[in-house]
Amino acid sequence: MVMKIKYCLLLFAVVFSGHSAFCQAANWNLAPPSTVLLDTSAVGAVSQMSGVTYLGLSPLPATTLLHRFAAVQNEGGVLLTFDVVFDPDGTLFLAKAVSSQILSPSFDFEGIAYTSSTRNSVYLAEENTPGVREFSLATGSQLQNVAIPPVFGNSRANRGFESLARSPDGTTMWTANEQALTVDGPLATSSAGTTVRLLRMDVAGDSVSPAEQYAYEVDPIHGTSTIGSPQSGLSDLVLLPDGTLLALERSVAFTSPLYLNRIYEVDPAGATDLSDETFDSGLFGENYVPVSKQILWSGAIDGSSGQNLEGLTLGPRLANGDWVLLGVVDDGDPVSQNTIVAFTLSANPSADFDSDGDIDGSDFLSWQRGVGISIGATHAEGDADRDGDVDADDLAFWQSAYSAPLSGLPLAVPEPLSNTLLLGLLVPMIASGRWRS
Structure with a gap:
């Protein structure tokens, strides 16, 4: 099999030749995260938050300080709302759960994307069918089940759709399987990553239709231990205001740290569209170009053993023009808690709109x-x-x-x-x- 790998890595200058990095700098920068533990006293037990989305300013008093988010739990079909206060620089000050709602029907929900105050709904990605479904925020009932290309029916158990992102203008959504489809390749190891498919969807009102598919190369597992169930996969996707796509990867291994997360900036330009029927039977033996990606951040959430960061979303814009990128931790293991995570996201501005190397x-x-x-x-x-x-x-x-x-x-x-x-x-x-x- 011949497969072209197109990573755009941020390299140091090459000392001997005097040349600098061979690829364009990333569009965005990420500062190290801050964390707080979610106060769940108002709703009781909160378990296994997997996806998160930003709803806007909280309707509670002092709305200029409170920002509301919704998180979906991957067990029990529960949608949780919580309010967050940020310091002016985007550092987390507090996070407090407000309410919870049972969704019907219930699935293994992993990704979530808010629509608008007018439509008052969320789309949820569930990994075992896998599927993308829309639910009413007012009633918790299902509004529609989005048609998904049949090739995604080859997802491995508990390794289907883990992510969901929606563009600010509401015209595009993205999802992806967590690890390779059975027809596309093996699971990740400590020496090789796994190939997943990014699925872009066109959105027009309440109509959602599948569009392009692209190969995305997930990094190898960060440790070599075979104890437990080491794995590496794609956990979530985020769409930024300019259309830039971010990918959250999660690697778990019985080493230090136990959990390692990586956030990449993704560029589909030049990648092969896998929605062509040529690739319906899988990627084995096929020639294709995956998307390129650039690392923005890599590390353990708590700076030591790490925690299971699963969900990520674009939050509010700060007074200085930066943005908040907010994440949630799945507490379904002995080391992870109901932790809320916030990164500060800043743009690399550029007036080279036609990308020809000059500004004219x-x-x-x-x-x-x-x-x-x-x-x-x-x-x-x-x-x-x-x-x-x-x-x-x-x-x-x-x-x-x-x-x-x-x-x-x-x-x-x-x-x-x-x-x-x-x-x-x-x-x-x-x-x-x-x-x-």
């Missing part, structure tokens, strides 16, 4: 075409600060970076645009209503 007039034209998009904007559409919109902030960044070369890449810089020309380009947009900040 063509990048301004990309911004001009995208200006006014208020949610779900991509970097290519002119979103320099990667917050999902195209506005004056992005133009200001383009102006500050104009004619500044990107290191190590050829340049083709035109004559600078004068302020008069810039004003001449902007006035028609303002007059036509295309400008929205």
Whole structure:
């Protein structure tokens, strides 16, 4: 079998040649996490939180301080809501459970994604069918069962859909099997990873349809011990405001740490679409290109033995422009607790919208075409600060970076645009209503 592996690794500079890393820097940065133990006194026992999603500001008093999240438990079909207070820098201050609700019917739920206050529902990924189902937050009843490509019926027991992510504009969702389908390859070992399939889904209102599939190479198990049940798999996915996809991997082995988590930035560009019927019977013997990935963070949640971090979601934006990435721990083992985890996520802004290695007039034209998009904007559409919109902030960044070369890449810089020309380009947009900040 010939398989092309395309990892985009963040490498140190090559000393002997004087050249720097061979691939583009990641779009986002992660700071080490803070943790607090979830206060469950208001709801009683909480067990095995597996997925988490952000609902917005809490309806309780002091809503400017309280942010509400929902977590799904992988046993008993329970949906838990809890409120969180963050310090200004995104550090966790407290987390308190608010309510719990029984879902009907009940499955082994692992991933969760909130829709909107208007629709008032969540999509849940369950791993044993595997499937993606929508449930009402008001009643806890199932609203629909999403059609899934038949190839995912080859998932291994308890290794199906573990993840679910939804874009801020509600037009896209992603899920993936935790470890390789039986027709795609073996489970992970300490010397080799496992190949899973990312599934993208198109969303239009309440209609969800499967789209592309991509191979994703999970890292090997981080320890060599064969005691217990060592494994490595894909635990969750997150979609950021600019459309960037993050992947949470979890490795467990009877070593130190017991649990090791890794968070990667994923890029499907150039990867093979496996939804073609050629790959319906599996990946054995087939040629394909997996997605590329770049490491953003790797470590043990508590800094020692680690805990079973299973769920991850994009939380609120902070006053300084950074974002919170919030996670939940599954307490179903002797070392893990009902721990809430928060990373601070910061963007690497760039005005090279056409990704050609320079910042010039063509990048301004990309911004001009995208200006006014208020949610779900991509970097290519002119979103320099990667917050999902195209506005004056992005133009200001383009102006500050104009004619500044990107290191190590050829340049083709035109004559600078004068302020008069810039004003001449902007006035028609303002007059036509295309400008929205």
